Structure formats: structure tokens, C-alpha cells
Amino acid sequence: MSGRLAELTGPGVAKNLGPDSVVLLPVGAIEQHGPHLPMSVDAVIAEEVANALLGSVGNEVDLWLLPTLSFSKSDEHAWSPGTLWLAGDTLTRVLSDLARCVASTGARRFVFLNGHGGNSSLLVTACRNIRLEYGLLTFLVHPFVPPAAGGPSTEEELGFGIHGGLQETALFAHLRPDEVDMDQARRNVPEWMADNCSVRFGGPVQFGWTSRDFGPDGHIGDPTGATVELGRRLFVKVVDTLVDQIREIAKFEFPDAAPVASGI
């Protein structure tokens, strides 16, 4: 069986969740995305993708969605009023608290489906922390791997379409066509970074940045070519990829793990 954990009763949790269950937390964000997109982009994408996953693999995998965590680590957009962000330490505590609750259900697999690239490194750290604290098998998946973390971006964007760029705009346009203002869409690509070999999005040197470091527009990329149709195609691809990942996650075991997780 599969579904949304919040729609179960207390006894229903005890009855339905167990060692084979995969519990998935969509992690969104409410943060500025430039002048053409609403603040909700990452939360909407994470939630809609999770819904689609439930529809696609819910019959094969014992998959349970938690309510979307709308607020996360968006401090790179803190300069923009209305961005609703948690300090990294706060988010780490929230995730650890939720992991403790997941462990209480008897489920052994906990997945973060992360819609906001700015969370990725913190979530990788959390995966290990939770493995150690609660013995859960933990996983981090993305609708698409953020270019700033090694994922793809278009050539037209020089690989720098990392926030409110072509793909994200298109994907969101597919999900909420009425909430995109393409009249405001404009190219904001850090051409000056293109000559760099190392210090660049997707390069071998990670660097600390805020979206304000790339000018006052707020987005980074070129959304001007985004269409609903492109978004539709991306969405299908994203869900297909995640379906495969969830299937693999559902079967994943460490064959030689110590009996009681790894303990500390």
C-alpha cells in the first residue's frame, strides 16, 4: 500500500508502515526567483513531483509521502524581502526531528526529494547524520540535479541556468501556467564567469555566493525561451528518472552492515 502518511490514522500508521516502507519528504522553499516567477516555485515543484511519483510507483513500492516542508535554507536569497528561510542549524534540527519520527514507524528508508538546490549540501550532511542517529537508510533525490551541484544546464545559459532559468521556468510553467509572467522574463547570465575554469557553477571549486552577488535581478539563467510544452516534457523526464531511483532505493540494502545499523 502507498499514500500520504498524514491521511492515515494513528493505528493506521502502525498497521501500514513497516520495514519495507519508503518514506519521502518533499523539501521545497519559498524564495525569490526573479521578476517572472513566484516565490513558491521550489515548493510547488517538489510537491507536484512527489504526487506524480506516488501515482507512478505507488502500486509497486510501499511509498509514503510526508507533507511538503515548504521552508528551508534559502539564505542566498535573504537579501530579497519575503524569502522565508530557515537558518542551516534550524533546518538540520527539523530534519533530525522528522527522522526520529520516521524511525518510530518501523520504516527503514527515508528519502528527501529536494526542490531547492541551496539545500543540497546540507541534505547530504543530514543523510549521514540520520543514518548514524537513527539507523535509517537515507537518500537524497532531486527533480533535477542543480547545475550548481553538477547537474545539467543549457549551453545557451553557459551551464549557468541555476535559478529561475530555462528549465525551472519551463517546468513551473507546466505546473502553474497562470503564475508565470513571461513579460518579466529576461536573460541574466553571468557571462563574466564563463572564462573561469575552476570557480564557476559546475566547476571543481565550490564557492560561497548569494543570488545578489549576480546582480539585483535575483534569478540566474535565461528563462526567455521557456514554454509550457518544454516544461511538460521535462516533467515527464524528471518523473521517469525519479521512478527508477525510487525503485532502486526500495531495494537498497547494505549486505554487510552491522546488525544494528552502524551505531555510534
Added chain:
Amino acid sequence: MSGRLAELTGPGVAKNLGPDSVVLLPVGAIEQHGPHLPMSVDAVIAEEVANALLGSVGNEVDLWLLPTLSFSKSDEHAWSPGTLWLAGDTLTRVLSDLARCVASTGARRFVFLNGHGGNSSLLVTACRNIRLEYGLLTFLVHPFVPPAAGGPSTEEELGFGIHGGLQETALFAHLRPDEVDMDQARRNVPEWMADNCSVRFGGPVQFGWTSRDFGPDGHIGDPTGATVELGRRLFVKVVDTLVDQIREIAKFEFPDAAPVASGI
């Protein structure tokens, strides 16, 4: 203008929010509610009431909803697997982080619309903390004041219908009729507490408790008489009351406050 903050763009926040804005955070919970109700009750009620408020006073008051905070302090139900709870300290940090973001918008009024009684005392404390930390005017409102905090409960429930009882079951049945299992509804009223003058829900002595302290059922109250019609009437009443409260909040000022809030 009114609406959902997350649906604005970054520049849209700067343009639309200001000193007269009232920002409202629905605070829910995902926690066991006995065998007849799903875990989502408090989150659903907080969110639906907030939606109704926006519809009712959005044209008079510059009201902005934040996304519902689904996870909160439900440690009194920690014994029941699947309850998704934040430690008190975690929740306090989340609220403070969000308040910092609200303050960045120029809004001066921040309202918690709390659907989970177990949060009430922490939220009262947070109201003061945030008043001091960020200078915001802060408010705590409830769909209905929880009986454990002095609100009404029916005589049939001896005033102890505090969790999954008649009113909450009816209200939720009105909002999500398909998600209530009245076959599982049964009376679970702590009759033994009725003779107490002081140590009782609504009495002058506050006491620490968990829902497990009242037996293994999980709810406290008598939901057996709950109907959709009763829920509909309650909902109307709840919204009417909150509309009045929000109107008053929107005009509230300290006439003699120090220029820069109270500072510390």
C-alpha cells in the same frame, strides 16, 4: 490587496507588503487523533480556516497568508508512531526565523493561526520573543480556543473534549467528510478527572500530560455525536469570530510604544 505571499514574485513582495500588512502563518500539526481521524486534522483545519479568512476579510484587510507550517510541537503524541513532531526548541527557532523574514518585508503585524492546542503556550512565548527580537506586533489566534487552555467543550464531554472530540471531529468532517471513520469513533472521556476542582482541563492548575496518560486510544473526548452539519455550523462561527479578530488586529497599535519597538 491580499493574497498568499508565496504566489508573489520577489519584486511583488516589495511592492505589495508594507506597514499596514497583516501576515498570517497557519500552524498545523501531523499527529494521531484517535482511531477515527487522520493525522492531518490540525493542519487541515488551520489551512482551511486561513483560506476562508482570506476570502472573508481579504478585501478590507491587507492580509497575506504564509504556507501552512504542518509540523509543530506534538510531543504529547510522541508515543504514537507516525506523529511528526518538532522539539520545542526546534519550533521556537523555526518561528523566530520566519519572523525575521516577515520583518524584512516591512509588515509590522504577524499572526499565528494555531490549529493545535499543544502549541499554544509555546506560541504565546514566541509572541513576546518576536516582539522583542524584531519589533513586530505579534498575535495568536485559534480556530477555537482549546479547552485545555480555557476554551469551551461540551457538557457531555465534561468539558474534556480536547483532542479528537465532538467539535474537532465535526469541524473536520465538514472539511473532509471522506476522511472521518465514524465507525471507529468512541467515547474516551476521563471521567475520573471530573471530581477534581483544580487539576483538570480548564482548571486553575496546569499540568503536564501526554495523550497516552489517558489510555491507549489517543483521543480525549466523545466524537460519537459529530456530524457534518454540526461541523458546518462550527466552521461558520469560527470564521466569523476570526474575521472580527483579524479586523481588530489590523488596527491594533500601542499608542505609547517606544519609537523603535521596545528593543532590548
Added chain:
Amino acid sequence: MSGRLAELTGPGVAKNLGPDSVVLLPVGAIEQHGPHLPMSVDAVIAEEVANALLGSVGNEVDLWLLPTLSFSKSDEHAWSPGTLWLAGDTLTRVLSDLARCVASTGARRFVFLNGHGGNSSLLVTACRNIRLEYGLLTFLVHPFVPPAAGGPSTEEELGFGIHGGLQETALFAHLRPDEVDMDQARRNVPEWMADNCSVRFGGPVQFGWTSRDFGPDGHIGDPTGATVELGRRLFVKVVDTLVDQIREIAKFEFPDAAPVASGI
């Protein structure tokens, strides 16, 4: 047997305290109380009431007083130099540390006798925290329920005599007649709040405030009619009420609690 825990020897604690003991912590504050009262008011009241309780029910209830906690959460008076306040987080830790020590004695009942209204919500939260952390039965009692938390205040004060007003001034005058300066007593009642239905002391909407928000005087209420005789009568009533509460607390049990508290 009853008494003050601090006057026992180490072996005396082991010998005298046990499952039937009620351990009581008077919680005071050192904070400004307007121009007519000293900063010590809440600490003195909490301590003197505790002393009177020991005298009144010490022969029936196995009651043990801890030394008064003089410093607590008085941040609403932080603007007034000399107010000695702990941050909320600090106070929560202090209370948890003391609860751990109470649990080590074998006593199962821990009572906060709170003289400072500004602590009330934090103490309610602490009652639950400690119930979960240490399995203690926890209780919060007040000399009088603060009007800001639903307790009574006189009509002349519009129900707003919440800090240094008629009752508190009178009660303190009874206990320390030489330390009240009635020449400085003046009416400071927020008349402007009287028309509010919701956002008012004792109203259904809680709100964040500091005493400075009500002008530079510091107290809120009308102490001008306070007399030693009124204070004497109030004191008798307060102690009588608390004696009843302590008796009930001493017998309070959850009949169906899980064997080892509720655990987490």
C-alpha cells in the same frame, strides 16, 4: 514529613523523599514594578506564599520546598535598567536541570509556584517537557492567576491590573509594608484598550507586548487603592486556594498511564 529540601543532608534526602513527595519550586522575578514597588515583588510573593503553604499543609502532604528561583523570564521589562532577566532558552534549561535533580530523589510530583505572569506560558511548556523528559507529574500553580492569562482583575482597572496594580500592590504591602511607596502610586490603566473585544488582556487573542508598550511608567493597573488590609485578605484567600490545589496535586495520578511514564 515536610520541609525545605536544602536543609536536609544528602542522606536525609534519600531517607525522607520518595514517591509520595511533592517538590515545589517557588519561581519569582526581579523586575521593575513601577515607581511604587521594588523589583523584588514577585520573588517575595512566591517565597512567602510557599512558606505559608508549608505551614498550612506540611502536616498532611509530604511537601518539600526548593529555594526560590529569583531570576526568570522578565524580558518584557528588559527596557528598565536593573531588571534581572533570563532569556527564555536559559530559563528552560534551568528548569530542565532542576527537574532532573528532582527526579533523582524518587519524588514523582514537581510543582512550579509562579509569582511572575510573564513566566506562565513558558512554564506550561516546561510542564509537558519535563513530563516527557523525566516522567515526573508536573504542575503549575499561581498565587493568583495573572489577568493577562485569564485571571481576575478589578473593574476599576478594566480588568487590566496585571502588573503592579491593585491586587499585587496590596498583597506586597501586606508582606513588606515598609517597601511600598504609596506616594508614588498612580493610575496607569490602558483605557485605549478597553474598547477592544479581542486584543486585550484576558481577551481571546494573545499578543506580544512589553511593559514599555504601555508607556514609561512601567506598571499596568491602578495601585492607588491598595492597602495592607486588602493585602492581608488577599493573602489568606490565595493561601487557602493553593492549599486546596496542593492537596489535589498530592493525590493526582493518571490511572491509565503507561508503566514508565509516556517515554519518548
Added chain:
Amino acid sequence: MSGRLAELTGPGVAKNLGPDSVVLLPVGAIEQHGPHLPMSVDAVIAEEVANALLGSVGNEVDLWLLPTLSFSKSDEHAWSPGTLWLAGDTLTRVLSDLARCVASTGARRFVFLNGHGGNSSLLVTACRNIRLEYGLLTFLVHPFVPPAAGGPSTEEELGFGIHGGLQETALFAHLRPDEVDMDQARRNVPEWMADNCSVRFGGPVQFGWTSRDFGPDGHIGDPTGATVELGRRLFVKVVDTLVDQIREIAKFEFPDAAPVASGI
């Protein structure tokens, strides 16, 4: 002028305290002191000595006492039920919170009068922290320097009379003759440590210990010779010494300090 800060009104603090004021916090403890002494010893001694100081130098030095902090870091006695101890981190926060309040008065000198040896190293650290955080001149004085920190102990006790030994027992007997049970007084001196050159109380190597490491009695020293008369003489000496120290503290200035403390 001098006195107890808590007995001033809010305006009285503003009027009476200033750059020349010396604010003193007696720091006590409630902890086991062997079978012959009550748990309150350190709190009583710190408070009584502070009172005597106020009487002795209050007319020359602008000295203000805070209420005694009864609870502190007594974790070396945590094994003994009823010891009321704060974690080191908790105590550090309490002291920092109080220092912030002292700084708000305009006073520049803050003195810890410490009655519990187990606090000494933490208080030294706090003196520096507070100097940096709030720019206060900070000082740590002791009724007598604890032998474990280099202070004197009698030869009969091999210099190991550090807790409930001859001097402390006598001093307390002078202050509370009815609360000492000399019938229970017995010698508990760690003779086995006498041959050590380095790892011993007062030796050059500090070491971590709990009072339980010295056997189940709880005290360390030989109280059998304690008399009220010895205590009276010690008390006079202690107060005389502290009077000199407070006089020097009241005049202490760094002639070349940076204008705004040292800042960080």
C-alpha cells in the same frame, strides 16, 4: 549609597546605580555536604558573607547585592539525590544573562562572590567572557579560596579538607548552629593521595573528580574538630579579607584600556 538591588524600584535603579557602582552576585549551591551538614551550606555562606560585606563596606563603596544564585555547577555531587545542579552550559548562560542586566544599569564592576569551589574555574572563564561581551570589569572572590584551587586547608586534613571539612563545617556552624549534626561528623580524608606530588588537591596537576570518587560519605576532610567559636573567628577573618578586596575592586581601573572596553 549601597544596598540590595532588588529592593530598589525601577526608577530607583536608574537613580542610584552608575559608573562607580560595584554589583555583587553571591553564588551558592545546594549540594550534599556529607552526613553532618545540610545541602544549603554554600548558599548560606555566600549570602551571609555578602550581607556582612554590605554592613562593613557599604558606607564607603557603592555596593549593590543581587539576590543569591542558589543553584550552580554541582555536578561532582550529581550522584547524591537532591543535589540541585545546573549543567555548566546552563550556568554560563545564566551568568551571561545577568551580566547583560548589570551592564544595563550603568555599573561597570561586577563581582562574583562564590561559595562553591566547584564553580571556580567556570567563573574565571565567565569573568573573561563578560569582560568581552559587555565590557564590564569582572571579578571573582571567595569566602575562602578553595583548597582544591590552591587555598589553605589544615595539616590535620593533609590539606585535603575541601568539602565539608573543618573550616567549612565550623563556618557554617557559626552561621547556623542548629543545622549541624556533629554526631554524624566523621573523618573522611583521602590518605592515599598524600604521597602524590602532583595529582592531589592543591598540586600542580588538575584532575577531574567527583565526590563519589572519594567514597560514599560525600564530604572530603575532617569536620570532627569544628566548633562554633572556630567558625566565628574564621568568619571575621573572611569578612575582613573580603572587605579589603572589595575596596581594591572599587578603585580598580585599566589605565590604558581601549575606550570602549576591548570589544570583539
Added chain:
Amino acid sequence: MSGRLAELTGPGVAKNLGPDSVVLLPVGAIEQHGPHLPMSVDAVIAEEVANALLGSVGNEVDLWLLPTLSFSKSDEHAWSPGTLWLAGDTLTRVLSDLARCVASTGARRFVFLNGHGGNSSLLVTACRNIRLEYGLLTFLVHPFVPPAAGGPSTEEELGFGIHGGLQETALFAHLRPDEVDMDQARRNVPEWMADNCSVRFGGPVQFGWTSRDFGPDGHIGDPTGATVELGRRLFVKVVDTLVDQIREIAKFEFPDAAPVASGI
């Protein structure tokens, strides 16, 4: 000028460091590395590479080394006695404290040279945190990008030579030939993971793991082919790559950054 910051005097720091300086912290670890390598591997590599960098680009770049941070987040090896690891929260504080000190020198560029893959995600997070907290330009570089974070590993190791495998063993053998015990070197490659498309080192799904999850050996990879000569060649390549990265870092600027960093 370039050098080691610790070898400067206080006035020397003020004289030599400024806006063009690049401050570099080698981050090592002391953690088990299988039966053939000592615990010091990551610390030695980070330090030696840093030394070589100073020799190579110290004449062009105003480069200043801090002492190596030997202890870091090695909790994936916590099961192996002697691994000296800091909790993630502790390490985050250490890094933030050091960043505060770097900012005090007037330098604007702070580089982490990380020898331990288990730190990578935390350091990425720290780069952003410090950019926001102190306005520094922050960078993360690696001797080689760890395969678990997308870096290369040999085909023979199936790309899983992530800890004590061929490259790390060779590199260390070049630096400390006497400290490698090739007699103990054995293949420990998780062949079972090779069929996974997603959940695998270098795959698109990140997952929480400890080295114990891969059996009791401790290392992951195949060190059996490691030679000093291979290590020498790797070392040259690593240093060459880092020289290029440091050059680029030394010139890196955000052309459109807000005047005072991004602030928060």
C-alpha cells in the same frame, strides 16, 4: 608576500595581510583508513599539498596558510576506535570562528583545502554561511575531488575507490613511504553496488552511509596496486591543478555584488 600566518607576529599580520590576501585552511582528519594506512592520511595529504602550493604560487599570490585543522567530521568512521571526529555542529562552529578571525585581518578570500571527503558537503554549506556571516569570498578545493562527490576513481575499483583506495594510498605512499603497510593492503570494493544505476558512489542519488556499512575492513577501494611512483605523479597533478585553482581564486570577484557583501 606569502607564508604561514602563525609565523607572523601580531603587528606582522596587520602589515602583511589585506584585501588581496588569500587565506587557506588545510582541513584534514584523523580516521581509520583500513588496515594498511595510518589514521593521519587526510591530515598529512592536506598539509603537504598546502605546503607545496605555498612553494608553487606563493610568489604570485598573496597566500597565507593557517595551521592544519586535523580534526573534522569523520563520523562515518565512528565505529572504529581511535577515529577522532567532531560532530557536524562542532565543526561548523569551528569554521565559523576561524572565518571571523580571517575577516579581522582584512583579507577577503578564505579557502578550505579539504583532504577528507566526508567533510565536503558540510564545507559547501560553510562556504555560504561564511559568505553571509562575514562577507568573505569563500572557496572549497580538494586535492582530488572525492569520488563519492563526483570525482574520478579507477575502473578497476568500479569507480568506488573512495577511501583508502588506489589513489589515496599511492598519494600517501609518496608522502610517507614508511607509514604504508602494503602487506595489509587488500581489495575491498563493493561489487554488489556496481549494478545500481542511481544509488552508488558518483551516482545521482546521494545516500547516507558509514564505512562499516561496507564491511569490517574500513577502507573502500583497492589499494593493492598503489606505488610510490603513482603517488608521485598524482601529487604533481594535484598540485598543478590546485595552483591553477588558487590563481583563479586570487582574482575572483563578483562584479555586481552589493557594496557590503550581501549582508543579512
Added chain:
Amino acid sequence: MSGRLAELTGPGVAKNLGPDSVVLLPVGAIEQHGPHLPMSVDAVIAEEVANALLGSVGNEVDLWLLPTLSFSKSDEHAWSPGTLWLAGDTLTRVLSDLARCVASTGARRFVFLNGHGGNSSLLVTACRNIRLEYGLLTFLVHPFVPPAAGGPSTEEELGFGIHGGLQETALFAHLRPDEVDMDQARRNVPEWMADNCSVRFGGPVQFGWTSRDFGPDGHIGDPTGATVELGRRLFVKVVDTLVDQIREIAKFEFPDAAPVASGI
């Protein structure tokens, strides 16, 4: 056997360390030491003394060195750019984390060899904390007891040669003759403090200070007479003293300790 823990393999730790092992952490600092000494003084001294100890008693005592902790609590020098200091809270966590790791090896004795006087009180506190948290026997030793903590200083320096004075300069000159700039050495002794009986280095009143409180030079003492030869003699004496201390530490036991340490 003896040696450096970091040079062992994982299995080597398990094989070599056990109940008789003494684990020693050199604790240094990177902080300004006046115009004549580099920032590294305390780290170098702690490390070199530890090395010498290993050479001297490594054949009798099962002694294991940890890598030097270079960064510690140097906030008294925070005013001087380049001082690399950890907040007290950070350092406490680092020490606790390392102690947890030491306990995992089976060793029961953990020694801090502290080269920086500013750490002493915090380390005393840590010794007790760790004794309670992990049951280890803990010890604090110093190359020389800092005069500010009761150790000796020369008469010429009035006993105030506490930082970069005669002894420290000489000792460092012995260890790193090329890194001392005697041309910059000048007398900086707080003569004004000499008349104080109580508030002075080595006096009975501890006080909070920063090195900036003693003027802009940074050191406190008179290094002008320092020679390599004096340093050599001091070094021999320091090591001899510490050898005796380590021998005693290696045999130290509480004869009557509770079976499982003292627990809490």
C-alpha cells in the same frame, strides 16, 4: 608501547591502546604575543614539550599523543587581527568530542598538556565534565603553570610576566631561535598593578581582562633578557617536571570510585 595515535592504523589502535594507556592532547593557540614573537608560540611549545615527553617516558608509560589542537580560547587577544580563536563554547564541544573518541579506544586516562594560559580555567572545567560524561580519568598539565593562574614569574617582571615575557620568550627562542625578533623585544610590565594586594596576576582575586587592557603592545612581561640558553634550561626543567607528572598520572586510581565511573 607508545607513540602518536594518528600514526596507527585503525586495527592498530584496537591492538595497542587499552586500560593502561595515557592519551595526551597538546593544546596550543595561535595568538598575538607582542612584537617580538610569532603567533604560533603556544602551539609550538605544547607540541615540542609533548614530543620531548614521548621521548622521555615513552618507554615506561603507555603514552599516546594526539595531534596538537592549534586553535583554542584566545579571546583575550581577539582585538589583534590574525589571532585565531575559538569561542569558549566551541572549544568545550571540541574537547568533549575528542574525549568521546578517546573513551572509544579503551584508554582510561586523558591528559591535556596546555600551552596557553587563557585555556586553563576552561580546561579545568572540561576535566570534570569529561570525567562525568565519559568516565575517563582526566588531567591538566602545563609546561609551566601560568603566573595568572598561580605559577611563578620573575621578580624583575613583578610576577607579571604572563604573556610573551621572559620565560616564554626564552623557551620559544630555544625551540625556534630564528623566529624571535629580539630587536622588537621591550618591557611591558603593568607597574601600576604592583601596589595591588588582591587584584593582580597571581593574587587572590581573579579578574576578567584582555591583553589590550594592558596597552597596545600585546605582550605582558619583560622579554628583554631572554636568551636561548635560559630557554634551554627552562625546557629541560619543564620536561623533567612533566615526566614526573605523567608517571604519577599513569598510576593514578581512585581506590573507592563507583564501579562505572561516577555516572550521572
